[in-house]
Amino acid sequence: MRTTRITEEERAKAFAPTRKPEVTERQQLDVRYHVEDFAVEDRPRRFLEAFAAILRHSNYRFALDHFIRMSAKCSRCSTQCQVYQATGDPEDIPCKRSELLLSVYRRHFTLAGSVRGRILGTGHLTDEKIQEMAESFWNCTACRRCSMECPVGIDHALITHLGRYILSEIGIAPRALVVSTREQLEGKTGNTSAVPVPALVDTLEFLEEDMEEEKHVAIKFPIDKEGAEFVFFPAVSDFLMEAESLMGIAAVFTATGDSWTIGTGYFDGINYGLFYSDRILERVVTKVSDETKRLKGEKVLIGECGHASRSAKYFLPVHCGGKDALPVYNIMEYTYQAWKAGKLKLQPNAIPERVTYHDPCNIARQKWILEQPRELLKAICADYVEMTPNREDNICCGGGGGTVSIDEIRPYRTAVGGKAKADQIRATGAKYIVAPCANCKKQLRELVEDQGIDAEIVGLHDLLYKAIIFPDHMIQPAVPADAEDEDNPAAEPVKPDSAGSADE
Amino acid sequence: MEALLDFAQGPLFRLTFAIMILGLLRILILDIVGMVEAYRKAGDKSIPWGLTISRTLEWLFPVKRILNHRPIYSIISILFHIGLIITPIFLFAHVRLWEQGVGFGWWTLSPQVADTLTITTIVFGLLLFLGRVGVSRARALSRPQDYLWPVLLIIPFISGYLCANMGVSPAVYQASMLVHVLSGELIFVALPFTKIAHCVLMPFSQLVSVLAWKFPARVDEDVATTLDKKGAPV
Numbered sequence: 001m002r003t004t005r006i007t008e009e010e011r012a013k014a015f016a017p018t019r020k021p022e023v024t025e026r027q028q029l030d031v032r033y034h035v036e037d038f039a040v041e042d043r044p045r046r047f048l049e050a051f052a053a054i055l056r057h058s059n060y061r062f063a064l065d066h067f068i069r070m071s072a073k074c075s076r077c078s079t080q081c082q083v084y085q086a087t088g089d090p091e092d093i094p095c096k097r098s099e100l101l102l103s104v105y106r107r108h109f110t111l112a113g114s115v116r117g118r119i120l121g122t123g124h125l126t127d128e129k130i131q132e133m134a135e136s137f138w139n140c141t142a143c144r145r146c147s148m149e150c151p152v153g154i155d156h157a158l159i160t161h162l163g164r165y166i167l168s169e170i171g172i173a174p175r176a177l178v179v180s181t182r183e184q185l186e187g188k189t190g191n192t193s194a195v196p197v198p199a200l201v202d203t204l205e206f207l208e209e210d211m212e213e214e215k216h217v218a219i220k221f222p223i224d225k226e227g228a229e230f231v232f233f234p235a236v237s238d239f240l241m242e243a244e245s246l247m248g249i250a251a252v253f254t255a256t257g258d259s260w261t262i263g264t265g266y267f268d269g270i271n272y273g274l275f276y277s278d279r280i281l282e283r284v285v286t287k288v289s290d291e292t293k294r295l296k297g298e299k300v301l302i303g304e305c306g307h308a309s310r311s312a313k314y315f316l317p318v319h320c321g322g323k324d325a326l327p328v329y330n331i332m333e334y335t336y337q338a339w340k341a342g343k344l345k346l347q348p349n350a351i352p353e354r355v356t357y358h359d360p361c362n363i364a365r366q367k368w369i370l371e372q373p374r375e376l377l378k379a380i381c382a383d384y385v386e387m388t389p390n391r392e393d394n395i396c397c398g399g400g401g402g403t404v405s406i407d408e409i410r411p412y413r414t415a416v417g418g419k420a421k422a423d424q425i426r427a428t429g430a431k432y433i434v435a436p437c438a439n440c441k442k443q444l445r446e447l448v449e450d451q452g453i454d455a456e457i458v459g460l461h462d463l464l465y466k467a468i469i470f471p472d473h474m475i476q477p478a479v480p481a482d483a484e485d486e487d488n489p490a491a492e493p494v495k496p497d498s499a500g501s502a503d504e
Numbered sequence: 505m506e507a508l509l510d511f512a513q514g515p516l517f518r519l520t521f522a523i524m525i526l527g528l529l530r531i532l533i534l535d536i537v538g539m540v541e542a543y544r545k546a547g548d549k550s551i552p553w554g555l556t557i558s559r560t561l562e563w564l565f566p567v568k569r570i571l572n573h574r575p576i577y578s579i580i581s582i583l584f585h586i587g588l589i590i591t592p593i594f595l596f597a598h599v600r601l602w603e604q605g606v607g608f609g610w611w612t613l614s615p616q617v618a619d620t621l622t623i624t625t626i627v628f629g630l631l632l633f634l635g636r637v638g639v640s641r642a643r644a645l646s647r648p649q650d651y652l653w654p655v656l657l658i659i660p661f662i663s664g665y666l667c668a669n670m671g672v673s674p675a676v677y678q679a680s681m682l683v684h685v686l687s688g689e690l691i692f693v694a695l696p697f698t699k700i701a702h703c704v705l706m707p708f709s710q711l712v713s714v715l716a717w718k719f720p721a722r723v724d725e726d727v728a729t730t731l732d733k734k735g736a737p738v
Contacts (some may be wrong), residue, residue, distance in 0.1 A: 015718055044601050049731065050731060053730040053731045054727060056726075056730060057720065057723040057726040057730065058719060058720060058723065058727075059542040059546065059714060059715065059718065059719060059720060061538070062535070062538025062539060062541065062542050062712070062715075062716070063538075063712050063713065063715070063716035065534065065538060066535055066538070066705060066708070066709065066712045069531055069699075069701045069702075070699055070701050070702035070706065070709075071699060072650075072699050072702060073642075073645040073646055073647065073650050073699070074581075074642070075573060075641045075642040075644075075645050076573065076577075078641045079573035080573070090640070090641060090644030090645075092643055093645060096645055099645070107567055145586060145723060147713065148559075149569075150568065150709075151569075151581075151701045152563075152705075152706050152709060153559075153560075153563060153706060153709020153710050153712070153713065154709070154710075155709075155716065158713060160718065166652070169727075169731060169733075172689065178738065181738050182738040186738055187738050244522065260634075278719060278723075278724075278727075279723075279724040279727055279728065280738070282719075282722065282723070282724045283724060306716060314548075314717065315548075315719070317548035317550065318546070318547035318719050318720075318721055319547055319719075319721050319722055322547060322548050322549060322550075322721075323548075323549070323550065325548070366552070366555065367555060403519035426631055498538050
């Protein structure tokens with residue numbers, strides 16, 4: 001699917017400056033996201049030092065060598081980039097973005113490049129180039145479609161990832177991400193949303209009461225239960241914003257009877273390290289692994305969150321023991337397996353409205369989880385439709401790569417980054433967009449609002465919650481004395497919610 | 505002219521061909537050593553072989569990909585590559601030379617097929633060049649070598665076709681053969697040092713990406729120490 005260019009008016013809005021001019025001047029940096037003050041002197045030298053240190057202790061060098069030797073500059077990636085398609089700006093072509101960093105590597109870290117550069121006196125790193133990278137790398141939504149479509153196989157996403165990592169080492173990283181990560185790793189609450197444990201416990205108790213009232217089933221969030229099979233790490237923001245997803249997950253576990261728990265030592269799946277720093281990535285996955293071990297859990301279970309799932313699935317083994325690391329599951333895998341095994345009963349056609357599924361990039365691109373949520377949705381929805389393209393070729397919500405957390409660039413995200421997604425959603429005519437990812441949910445809600453699309457963004461478990469059929473023995477008898485409901489709902493299996501209540 | 509041609513076809517050919525082979529071997533070995541080293545350092549050594557191999561094959565034989573995006577450009581590019589690879593290797597006249605030089609030859613193309621491939625390679629090479637000049641997004645990315653390569657690559661095809669098919673005078677034949685041989689030799693020499701290195705590196709690209717995402721375990725402290733940031737706040 002291709003999208004059209006943005007209008008001049010949209011462009012002006014999307015690229016409007018968000019920072020005070022004096023900040024831009026003080027930081028000598030003209031980007032649209034907020035950055036904490038950092039040392040501006042000698043930036044090129046410090047950038048190169050950071051680059052050198054990272055190359056020394058990482059595996060990037062051989063890949064950069066491979067890429068600089070064969071980059072063919074064919075421009076095919078431009079057909080894949082939703083940002084370029086919306087802006088039409090050559091600077092947004094993925095290959096051009098990669099070249100920003102590759103040229104620095106070639107000039108300063110290869111023999112031929114540094115000899116040529118020294119003889120000609122050209123190509124050395126300047127403040128302007130750093131500025132260009134700081135702008136360009138954060139225009140990217142890190143969706144990785146370009147990497148899949150490069151005929152010679154250049155991984156532009158890896159290069160942008162590395163570029164952001166180096167920039168963060170000299171202090172250039174979006175403040176929104178840095179501040180959250182600081183609270184997660186060094187703050188009192190130890191999570192990105194600064195949720196204190198008592199507030200977490202209160203919230204969960206409140207949700208339990210809510211569910212009991214609605215379903216007449218004692219659905220619990222087990223806290224700090226040692227020896228549970230699954231230790232659960234949702235994006236911590238779910239506790240504040242995605243109660244229905246959490247309720248659906250708790251309901252699934254109640255119906256299946258499998259053991260799970262939420263640890264009060266650490267309960268945040270969010271890992272912004274995936275977006276801007278391998279060092280942060282490492283520290284966060286280590287916390288996930290440590291908490292699971294503290295609780296003597298067997299498996300790490302990540303909630304409906306794309307980047308949290310990818311960072312745990314692919315980087316927990318890297319840092320926490322390789323093949324001996326704890327196994328990592330995404331909640332959709334668990335629910336699907338339970339349903340397939342007959343442990344979970346779902347009401348067919350429980351959702352009468354048209355439903356479509358948005359593949360989070362971090363889950364779908366590597367063909368990790370594609371069919372499971374679709375099969376679950378087809379089992380409960382009367383009118384399920386696909387977006388085109390889908391599965392591993394999906395289009396990003398437009399808020400990927402951490403950009404969704406940067407509130408000051410919302411106009412950019414909904415006018416440029418998410419434009420192709422908005423077109424795609426419109427074409428389905430769906431009422432519910434199922435997006436099993438905290439970041440995608442936030443971005444898509446802002447996108448449908450800003451683009452004037454009449455659709456509601458939900459999680460997979462929000463809908464499953466409406467369709468779960470609990471075994472009879474779990475359904476509690478109604479309170480006879482003050483029962484207002486003459487139908488006595490407890491006497492029959494819980495009906496899935498009606499369509500009307502879903503809209504509320 | 506004759507002496508020059510003899511030199512170009514003899515010692516110069518052997519030298520440039522050796523430079524190409526050794527140059528390609530060098531980058532191939534460096535690439536493989538890099539991959540082995542990365543694998544050794546990787547904290548997680550599980551490689552999704554199925555997906556990696558299927559993606560590699562998808563791009564080596566990009567039939568599935570042709571019609572998805574930019575179909576015309578894709579078809580032109582694929583046909584250009586086919587002619588470029590097949591024709592020089594399986595041309596009867598080239599194989600004869602190998603037979604004379606090293607004592608063995610191999611299967612060859614029929615003259616009609618060779619001629620057709622030569623013409624299509626020339627035409628599609630020119631179209632690729634025009635595409636690079638004419639399409640703004642391609643122009644935005646292009647370096648000098650990106651414009652030069654399609655032109656350089658079709659020179660031996662044009663001159664070779666001239667020698668094989670045109671009833672030209674001996675002087676023109678010799679001049680054209682000299683251009684054919686020298687341009688071919690220029691390609692040999694430049695090949696390992698430019699983007700055409702993808703002819704040997706491309707089959708490894710998907711594996712390179714997979715390995716590059718397999719970071720070494722627990723390097724936070726090492727990077728922090730090197731940057732003198734140990735214990736520094738986030």
